[in-house]
Amino acid sequence: MGEAMTIPLSTGKRAQSKAANRQCILEAARSVFARIGYEATTVRDIIRETNLAAGTFYNYFKSKEEVFEAISDESAARFRPLLKDVRARADGFEEFICGAYRAYFQFLADENAEALDKGAPHVALIGVRVDTPEMQAVFEEIRMDIERMIDPDEAPQLDSEYLTAAAIGIARELGDHMLARSPVDVEMATTFASSLLIAGLKGLPDPS
Amino acid sequence: MGEAMTIPLSTGKRAQSKAANRQCILEAARSVFARIGYEATTVRDIIRETNLAAGTFYNYFKSKEEVFEAISDESAARFRPLLKDVRARADGFEEFICGAYRAYFQFLADENAEALDKGAPHVALIGVRVDTPEMQAVFEEIRMDIERMIDPDEAPQLDSEYLTAAAIGIARELGDHMLARSPVDVEMATTFASSLLIAGLKGLPDPS
DNA sequence: TTAAAAGTTGACGCAGCGTCATTTTTCCGG
């Protein structure tokens, strides 16, 4: 009877409630951040929204900053498969860029849908930006996509890091302004961003 | 003898020390932010760095957030004349864009010079972005410059808000990556950003 | 069945908050 021992992979009651508590805290935090804004939120506010004790919070996160980081990381993790899908379907660089921008702007609109319904004024006023592992992974993926998809004849000495940074900078800033307009027009933002980047690419090389 | 009464314009001891105290607080805040990071900083930390009493701080600012906003606003205010200069010298759109990017990247490099010498790791880790009046003014100025300088034949239905947003997004994200490289190369970032934007412009219209 | 390991709890001491009655400094008309 000494065959395959039970592999202890998240089957126990322990692991179950651990994951549940973690999710509970994250959800509570999302709710409070959305209601009163990130800066104003205290760890106690988050705890109150759960039915956990103060001490328990600190078994999961060190601070509200860490909670925020986890939320951001999770967001990026949810976005990653969408990007993967775009990559799979896209035939050529231009299609990829267009699809990636559309995916991002749509994602942004969806994520902020509820926050936009209720008047959450803090959305743009104070912006906290974190750089999580998942986000770095997204950056790196896009950089590799760019390197792979761009015809090396057109841009021999391309600085893919800068180009990726520029593409993401456009996405972020344009995304903010897109959300500020009513109604939110994902297609328009997509067209604008992709046209700009694709045409801009042709001006780049400067092989001095 | 009843001629010109002393114009009460910041000549008194009162106004002098008021300005001095304000500057003192701002400088202390800059120092603490740079040393231990924005999030970790407390109002008390800032006060300790000055020789003012706790209560005095609140005569000038409501919170550390407001201090940060003032610092950011001041930065933007310092940048504005540089941009004005670029505008005055520039002949045509392309020269303006190029000059504006150079001015920004140089400004960024200068401002972060000391922070880069000492290893200030928080520079990129947690980024807090505020939107101050001066910053909005810079945005609006650039938007107007763009509207004025772009040949209406080339881009009849240009969305100048989106274009400005894109230009600024490129500047911000590219700026971060420029600072992360050693040595910091302002000219390279300038060339990259302006080439991209200027060429990108030609792809924009999409007059559907 | 049981004992050790893992996890939860909430009260506690402490630090930072913003206020405000009091004191100090500056201003200005006489």
Add this chain to the structure above:
DNA sequence: CCGGAAAAATGACGCTGCGTCAACTTTTAA
């Protein structure tokens, strides 16, 4: 130059949120 009024600075005070930890409960596995 004086004196009182206005402006500004002071720091002690009450309060709130912080992170910890010894005691307690639940889960695990032998």
